[in-house]
Amino acid sequence: MEISEKAPAKLNFSLDTPFRHLDGEPEWKMVMISIDLADYVHIKTRTDTNQITVRTDSGFLPCDHRNLAFQAAKKMQSLAQTHEGVDIYLDKKIPVAAGMGGGSSDAAAVLRGLNKLWALNFTLEQLAKIGLEIDSDVPFCIYSRPALVTGRGEIITPLKDLEHLNLVVAKPKDSVSTPTILKRIDYEHLTHQDVDGVAKAIMEDDYPQMIKKMGNTLEPLTSKYHPDILKIKQKMLSFGCDAAQMSGTGPTVFGICRNHSRAVRVTNSLRGFCREVYLVRPYSLKD
Incomplete structure (x- = not known):
């Protein structure tokens, strides 16, 4: 089975960090939006192996456990308690290491895609909590719509759409x-x-x-x-x-x-x- 998911870039219309938690992680308070500059994440499940592979057309990304899309697939594989493997191809359009959440959006796309392929029926809120374990921007990228983002990145309060800009x-x-x-x-x-x-x-x-x-x-x-x-x-x-x-x-x-x-x-x-x-x-x- 296979599926393709759009992974939009994000921008911060407002970004603040009120304090640092005792574990060193920042507390966030942000207004974030998604834009129509996006990666496309192609996901295929396999029954002949339990391996996870990531390939990309970008020469700047690691394709091993350091890749957030790989980490997302690993988490979903564990939660699904499946022996199926996953092949991921990242068609990169979002600049790398740019402050636009490309890696987080790719990970969010993998979470959404595998949730559908394996019929896990997680809600977006549940996927956002899973995503927070990967990166603080993943919860927002699960929703990919204008939002006030607080906490460590996991509290998402939707805002109005901004299509006119x-x-x-x-x-x-x-x-x-x-x-x-x-x-x-x-x-x-x-x-x-x-x-x-x-x-x-x-x-x-x-x-x-x-x-x-x-x-x-x-x-x-x-x-x-x-x-x-x-x-x-x-x-x-x-x-x-x-x-x-x-x-x-x-x-x-x-x-x-x-x-x-x-x-x-x-x-x-x-x-x-x-x-x-x-x-x-x-x-x-x-x-």
């Missing part, structure tokens, strides 16, 4: 290690975000308030080591984006335009400064 996404040539950035957080000197204000603005369709309150607590930290982040952000704003900021731990930067023709203009202008530029729209995974 145009998003310009730019990935600098640098790659960023999320664990390295998280270890460098100095909680005594963090500037915190009005995450609830962003969520409220989305629910009230208040675009001016949303762009006014957007922000990423980690942007100053990552951009200290990767100055191209701020350069691209300034370019986006000068070219006409209504707001621009880093996503996740970086280095991807995105800008928002209400007007589609302006977003096209910003995208074309940015391509002179950055090789990986995408014009995308918000996306919501349907049940």
